[in-house]
Amino acid sequence: MEQKYIPSKYMPPKYIPKSSLKAWLAKVKDDGRHIYAPVTENGKTNFKRVKSVDEISMEHIQTAQSAKGAVFPRTEKLFSYAGGQQGDVALQDYNPNDIPDTVVFGLHPCDAAAFKSLSGIFSWGAKDRPFDERMKRVTLVGVSCGRSDVFCFCTSVGGHPGSAEGSDILLTAVGNDGYLVEIITDRGQALVEKGADLFEAAAAGVSKEEHLASVPVRFSVEEVQRKMAGSFEDDIWKKQSARCIGCGACAFVCPACACFDIQENAKGNGAGDRIRCWDSCGFSLFTLHTSGHNPRSVQSQRWRQRLLHKLCYMPDRLSVRGCTGCGRCSRACPVDMNLAEHLKEFERLKV
């Protein structure tokens, strides 16, 4: 298998012993940065803001939720208003100074790559200040995958268990004692410098490939995209989504889903916040007109929108894909729909 190093001016890679990793993170944290990292509670692992680096767990294959909340929170204030309508409404703009410098530690390559998908959406045309301000303040420390499960399919959508795409730093466990450290960006280098003495030169000839999970390629994504684009009226959408209950779980766990609603969080006396919150194209209300007309009135149309958006519209309009093969939607689906399987079905379609 070919080496997937992203060329970086910080080549060659470094090495950090496992015993030093937490010391480095503690230094990063003492700098006032917030650290979001995988934490296991009640058998579930999720990204949480850690108070102590001892809380971090690294045993999971995939967190239930992705790390996208670091730049696209579940709910976020866009601005505040006060004064009611009586001619003296005052608006208070979004204040980026409230956003802390943040490190997302321990996200897998599929999640890091999804930050590129999110950036594609939020930087299309008009600048999205809340998103941009968070992106400016976040450093992504990725960790290559040593293990995978049947739901993983990153290699089918242009990813790789050791891909550095999207990460500022990528760690790969080489053996039991330490990590190979690829520094990709200036931001990554700045973080390493917080504990420069903890890093060593990597041993000559050390390769990350043999330490990576093997994730088989399940389909040709180009072929799937080509056939999907020509299948708008095909029955396949109905067949695949016949059991979909429109719960929206897939969108909420997806690292690359960015659809949102804008709502009022009224606090009484004419004051409140304008907020945005996660939404899902799988919900019937998503596109419902006030007149009662709905352009996507049945679930198969909404399933079609989800897949076409991720695999055709986004590549076409934004030059990024909306799926990185993390497999979360399939793990979370209450009726066991499996995205990789469904995508594979398009490959077999005669178009």
Place this chain on the structure above:
Amino acid sequence: MADNIYLPYLATIEKITQEAPGVKTFRLKFKDEEVARSFEFKAGQFGEYSAFGEGECTFCIASSPTRKGYIECTFREAGKVTSALARLEEGQTMGFRGPYGNTFPMDEWKGKSLLFIAGGIALPPMRCVIWNALDTRSSYKDINILYGAKSVADLVYKHELKEWEERTDVNLLTTVDPGGETPEWKGQVGFVPAVLEKMNPASENTIAVVCGPPVMIKFTFPVLDKLGFKPENIYTTLENRMKCGVGKCGRCNVGSKYVCKDGPVFSRAQLEALPAEY
């Protein structure tokens, strides 16, 4: 606002006109002098209007870009935010962000005749274009307007209809659905597509702009076909549910086209290339 696209301009409601039952026009003046002076838009564009405490909703800008110093919107009380807006009074404050979306290609239309066909509350997006054309009258040849509503009471912009009727450089035909007429009604009685067929406008060197409820559009297109209008010379607007207005929230697309960015103005030729998702 330059920085945060979600932060609206504050605007004072200068004037409220009750157009028809449940339909009002607001004239808005931006509170910030600099914004009021520099704000520009083009015919066909829309905005997100805020009733603070209730939320935002999407309306086209119903006034003409040739009329400076204010913008107008005409809206029907339909749900949560529109009802809240309808409760506001002159002198009170609301929010506006925009202008968003594409525009009617009025420059390309120069030297041609224009045929406007509107039904019901769909006159507002067209009123903007009509006044724009009338204020730059010498750029266009004949201007014909066909406007229909359910009943006489439902006709909006009654004072302007009268003005267009009296002008000699524009030909206006109004119609109401059968049963919607009053004893004094002097206009046509009948549905828009049927009246259009009777009107029999020339299609040569003419642009047709059609806005109205989906059923009106559905039955008007075949009549335009019969009259010889080519799909690329017929324009309409789409009104998919919107939230952001700037291509990010993900709900207004028809296939890979975003109504808030690629629209809301589409030629019929463009519509025919899109999946039926509107």
